[in-house]
Structure formats: structure tokens, C-alpha cells
Amino acid sequence: MSENTPQNPYEPGAGGPTPPSGPAQPPAYGSGQPPAYGGGQPPAYGESGRPPAYGGPGDTYGTQAGAPFSVGEALGYGWRRFTGNWLFWVLFVLLTFVVGAIFNAPSFGDLQEINEAAMRGDISASTAAGASAGGSLLQLIGSLVTSVLSALGVNAALREVSGEKATWGSLFKVNSFGMVVLAALLLLAASFVGVLLCGVGLIAVAIFSVFTYHNVVDRNLNAWEAFTTSFRQVGQNFGAVFLLELAVLGINIVGTLVCLIGLLVTIPLTTIAVAYAFRRLTGGPVAA
Template identity: 75%
Template structure:
């Protein structure tokens, strides 16, 4: 009886490939070695890391205060920032106009009707048509709605900043990437911290409000771009503005002027002014903090 001995598929005459003389022995099994000179899969497959600023991306600059990236930290010119913002806006104008419309609709939904309703109820209470208690209840409900509206618009503002930072880095912002941020919870905490800081500033004869408005301009940028917590993002923004006060303050004045002109143009101008300013400020932040900056 002939003993059935399993054949090595790579032995001569066994039906498998015959190794070349002096060459390496092929691996056992059914897999055929890749041909000589074959290349690994091109970068960009399923294992490719997410684009810069994506939800799964590790912190862009590591710990607080660390600066690194393709563009070293430095200064900027106001005209340079506005010019960059205009070029990126015109290159992706439909997205930015629709995003501005979304911001406007949300603002009207949460702030427009509630304020007028409170005024009507207060006037009715003064005439004696309804009790003061009922008017107070409506006022409290309206205030709650406005707080919710503030949080919603704050999240949308942070998402717009995230989209603007993608544009600054050379990536075209889309609706698919708009909502890809690392932590919505941290954005909400940042919104509450800014609200508290503004309230404290309001108690300081309005001077504190101006200080917070000027020096906190990069707070959301630090949250969505560097994954900093709310307090670290706020203090980092104060330091960034303080170290570049002249150029940042001039840019903020330019942004204020552009926004006023956009509002004067029957509010339609805000569809252009708002994204232009968002892109310009994002460019200024990235130039100050360091990181990817596109050529145009």
C-alpha cells in the first residue's frame, strides 16, 4: 500500500511554482508571492488618517502653547488676511452663502419672535389685560429660549470656524465635513464660559465686555483646532491677541466695519460679509498659532 504523503505545492512536479535556483523558498500555503517590484497600496485607502481638523484627528499642536505645523507661527497683515478670505470665499461661495443663511434662520427662530412676544405681553400686563405673573412667566420662558438659541448659534459659529480652518489649510469646506469636530460638549462649555466672562465684564461698567470681545476672538479656534479645553482655549486666546494686539485689533475693526456695511445693504450683504470675516479671522489665527496655511 502506498502511503499518502501530502505534497509540498512548491516541490517540482507538484503543480505549484518552482523556486528559482538559489532564490528564497516561497512561503507555504496557497498564497502566491507578489511579483517582484510590486508596490504597496497607494496612500489614500481605507486606512488613511482623517483630513486635518477631522473628528478622529489627534490634537493638531499637542499641549497648550506648543506651536508646530507647516506654517511657522508669525504675524500677519490685515489686507493679507482679508484678501485670503475673499479668495477662499469666492472659490467656495455657494457653501458659505448657504451656511450664512442657516445662521440667520436659526438666529431669527430663537431671537426674533420671542423678543416681540415678551414686549406684547409686558404691554398687555401694564394695561391690565393679563396678570403680571403671567407676563413674568412668558418672560422667563422667552429668556430660556434665548439661552438655548445662544448655545445653538455658538455651536454653529464653532462649526463655521472649523470649516474656515479647513479652508485655510487648503481643504474645501463641505457639508460633509462641517459637523466633524472633536467635541460638541467642549464647544458648549466654551460657550457657557464666554457667556459668564461677558456677564462679569458687564458688571465692570461695560469695559470688561470690550476686553472679553477683543481678546477672546480665538477661543473657539483653539477648541476646534487644538483640542484645548474651554479655560485653556480662552487664556490662550488672550495671550495670542496680547502678543499680536496691533494687527488683531486692526483686523477686528475691519471686521466690524465690513459687518456694518453688510447689514446696511438690506442684510443681504451679510451673506458675503459674515463668511469673509470668518475666513479672514481664521487665517489670522493660523498665522499666529502656526499650522497649515494654503497658498490662496
């Protein structure tokens, strides 16, 4: 090598700095992959991230909770499900009519007996009071029985919304029949208190407690939780629910005017429509 040739400073023995060692590329981030999320994969929604099963094991959330609905949509849905299972629903409404008539018939008989005794002039205060008390007790029992039947009707309506035709076999299949009875007693007591508050409280109970039975049957809540939860659900969606309740009231008034025969159609239609609204608001399963 010529003396004028410059010497490579990285050659061994040249006295220059030691050449850099290691790979030419920067080290891979996490060996080529980002750090594993939670040990490999994010937790599945059906494992650690899933909320409690809706209404019992095996049920799924069919709609987003709080999904909006219209009155026409709910009533149209109720009509379709009713016409697909009309015989069961007509017979069920007839059953409620018969039960109501059975418990109210003695009170009408007592009134007739009191009137006849008064015309004869041999009626006493104790006789009138006893007849009135007996009729009131039977009416109270009748109100409780019809309220329980209403809850069973809600159970049937929720089955219709799930895509299942309600039957006499499934009518009484509820998680806790005793809780249904307690909810009926609670609603009767709340209505009585509402009457004492100049009727204003009764209107409030009628509007805000509409989903009480739904919460007991569909979400397995106890009577008090179902009652207070219904108040909250209606309050959070007051506009849509109130309009639906007004429509339900108007339709059933029309059914009453048609010699009560119209109620054989309007009661099932509106019961299913309210169950549909409940499922839409709570994210429960809704069949097409």
C-alpha cells in the same frame, strides 16, 4: 670606512640615541572623522526633536509661529477662499439667521401679548414676569445654539485655510463637540460678567477671546485653556490682531446696513480672514 668619516649616530651599534618609531604623520583625529554626533547622525526633527503634531496626527506646521500678517492680506485671503466656495458659506449664514429667528420669535410674541393685555387692562405682574422669564430662557438657549454654530463656522474656516473646501459633511467633524459646547458656555458667562463691569469687561472679552474656538477646534485644548491661550495670543500680537478686529467690525457693519444681505458675504469673508490670522500666528498649515 676612513677614520675621518663621521659615523651616523643612528646606526646600530653606534652608541647614539634610538631613532624615533611610529608613523611620520600625527595620528588621525577620530580615525579620520570627528566623533559621531549622537551615535552617527543628529536626531531627525521628525523623531526626537519635533514638537507635538499640530491639531492632530498627520498635520504639519506650515508657517513659522508668530509670522506677521497684514489686514489686507488676511481679508484678501478670506475673499479668495469665500468666492471659491460661496454657496456653502451663504447657506451656512442663512442657517444661523434662521436659528436666531426661531429662538427670538417667541420673545417678540410675548412682548406683543403683554402690550395687548395692557391695553385691555387685564395684565398682571405674574403674567408679565412669566412671559419675560420664558422669553429670556429661550433667548439664552438661542444664544448658546448660535454660539455653537459660530464654533462650527470656525471649524469650516480652518478647513478652508488648510486648502480644503468646507462642506456640510465636514462642518460637524470636530475633535470634541462637548468641548465646543463648554467653550460656548464659558464665552457666554464671560460676556455676562463683562456686562456687569460697566461694559468694559465685555469689550475686553470680545477683543481677547477671539481665538477661543480656534484653539478648541484646531489645537484640541479644553475650554478654559483655549480661552486663556486666546488672551495670551492676542496680547502677544495685539497690534495686528486689533487692527484686523476693527476691520472685521467695520465690514460687518457695512454688511448690516445693506439690508442685512451684505452679511451673507461679509460674515464668511471675515471668519476665514480671522482663521487665516490664527494660523499665521500659531504656525499652522496655510494653503496658497
